[in-house]
Amino acid sequence: RCYLEDGASKGAWLNRSSIIFAGSDKWSVDPRVSIATANRREYSLQIQDVDVTDDGPYTCSVQTQHTPRTMQVHLTVQVSPKIFRISSDITVNEGSNVTLVCLATGKPEPSISWRHISPSGESLGMGPAAPEALQKWWLVPGAGEEPAPGGGAEEEQRRWVTCLSTYQCPLYNSFFSVAPTIQELKSSGVVLGGNGLIRCEGAGVPAPVFEWYKGERKLINGQQGITIKNYSTRSLLTVTNVTEEHFGNYTCVAANKLGTTNASLPLN
Helix, strand or coil: CCECCCCCCEEEEEECCEEEEECCEECCCCCCEEEECCCCCECEEEECCCCHHHCEEEEEEEECCCCEEEEEEEECCCEEEEEEEECCCCCCCCCCCCCCCEEEEEECCCEEEEEECCCCCCCCCCCCCCHHHEEEEEECCCCCCCCCCCCCHHHHCCEEEEEEEECCCCCCCHHHCEEEEEEEEEECCCCCCCCEEEEEEEEEECCCEEEEEECCEECCCCCCCEEEEECCCEEEEEECCCCHHHCEEEEEEEEECCEEEEEEEEEC
């Protein structure tokens, strides 16, 4: 926005050194730009359907009776991360080397991280990601890795690898934020004296923080036979040497800066 001072004869808008408007005369051929004049003093520049090419400094110059005055503002156009090149599905021999390619664009410029998803929930390179920036493919495990359980002989040698295009800025712009959700809460079933497992699958940007409750009591990792392992998209609660005192209602809570959600199930 720009406002003319009393007695000002003319205003002008420039993008870098290019004149967009001089007074009411339009110099730019871009049909998206116009001058907004809610009153006689207002001389604001309006841009419809902003895109990344509009990013940059804009200057409002006002010619007064005595001397010209200028005001500069910098327009920053943010673009959500998007993967534009990614490796196709590939199968390699155990012990050999493999290169996986993942290229992404966005503003601020995204950094690339990798996450290896295994049935146990362990992963590498955890980080939040825009939902549209997620791609998956198979990768045969390398030397020293155990095959994934279940499926046929060929499927046992496959594991999901996920490429995520993520922002590593400690402050997440609200344009890319997603409120937390719990997508699945599932128990493996328990018997007295055995071990029980409850898996809580969640999502959100930034990645949600997980907490567990039994009834109204918050559960602490390492206490009363409870083990809690948290990852970016899931939390695993393990009960060791189950007794009747462990039976009851368990609640998984997922939270980030946009809110909190929860889901419950009985363990019996």
